[in-house]
Amino acid sequence: MVVELISVGTELLLGNIVNTNTQYLAEKCALLGLSMYHQVTVGDNRERLSETFETALKRSDLVILTGGLGPTEDDLTKEVCAQVMGIPLVEDDHTKERIKAYFKNSIDKEIPDNNWKQALVPQGAAVLDNDNGTAPGLIMEKDGKAAILLPGPPNELKPLFQDRVFPYLKKLQPEVIRSQMVKICGHGESQVEDKLLDLIDGQSNPTIATYAKTAEVHLRVTAKASDEDEAKGLLKPVVKEIKSRFGDDVYTTKEEETIEMAVVRLLKKYELTVTTAESCTGGLIAGRLVNVPGASQVFREGFITYSNKSKRKLLDVSKSTLKKYGAVSEQTAREMAIGGVFAADADVCIAVTGIAGPDAEGEKPVGLVYMACYTKDKVQVEEYHFKGNREKIREQSVVKALDLLRRSILKHYHS
CATH class of the missing domain: 3.30.70.2860 (Alpha-Beta Plaits)
Known part of the structure; x- marks a missing residue:
């Protein structure tokens, strides 16, 4: 079965909004074994949207459209799709009651007249209740073709797709x-x-x-x-x-598990506590760890020691080390890791210091990063040379630091 994605919204064409929906839906369609050859973005224009949808129907069995289901005049997706497929719009009492209930529980209890537009649905279409907004999803079928209309906001689209659309598509697949x-x-x-x-x-x-x-x-x-x-x-x-x-x-081997989730899982398994000592990453490692539910059981505290003074004051990095080797050095990273463990009274500490750019520091190039992990009275130090801009170097540093932490735990605690 061939599927095509159409993203509707002038704001997408202008770059005002990053289109994360396409990536999400493409991955889900691939997971279902659907073939995809085209992804199209079109603005809020009736004629262009009509042409785009007609073309998609000719070359695909199934078309998924996102956006353009809101209550305003430039929300045209439902009307255009119904017109192209030759299906009249009718008022859906169920959706109308859901709109009433939505506004009854909101701060602004008065329902704008234009919201009633969302209660009009293509005749015979499957209406997909949207628990996170007023625009329902829709599945339209005619002459062996199908169109699935989904709201644009990701926090509405994703649960709607997972709960209502995914099971529908799964049934269409013979294997x-x-x-x-x-x-x-x-x-x-x-x-x-x-x-x-x-x-x-x-x-x-x-x-x-x-x-x-x-x-x-x-x-x-x-x-x-x-x-x-x-x-x-x-x-x-x-x-x-x-x-x-x-x-x-x-x-x-779990799709939903991130590297920080894997680290927290290991820390819990071996009943370990962890602290972070960060310079160039500025708290990003700690942020990734505390994003994991249940991290409070293992995460003690995080130190952001951007200046030499803070490294000395909070982590007890010696003045002579900083003077002789510099803040970005194997020796400083080692002392940061040791100091972090004792300052937080933790079992494990991951420390990072480096040059994210844009300027080098003397003979030390942009992208030079040292990481140290204190585990079971031993310190492992690694030197990395990352490429890219400041943001990219910091992102790579975070992932590598989490991986070093993970590997150190496995090395010293996994039997």
């Missing part, structure tokens, strides 16, 4: 499609592909797809089968082989 993610830290995409070239070249079912992320590589292994058990049976040996080739470089 069971099952995927498993393998997430790797410590290798670039080309290195990962090179190690798996024999598997990738010989693949038919399951298939392996690589995705480059910041300082990570994600592998999606996908199998098609007649039932769930058969699909699992096809996936298992391939995932096992990938894990055997990369060992501890694999930090999870």
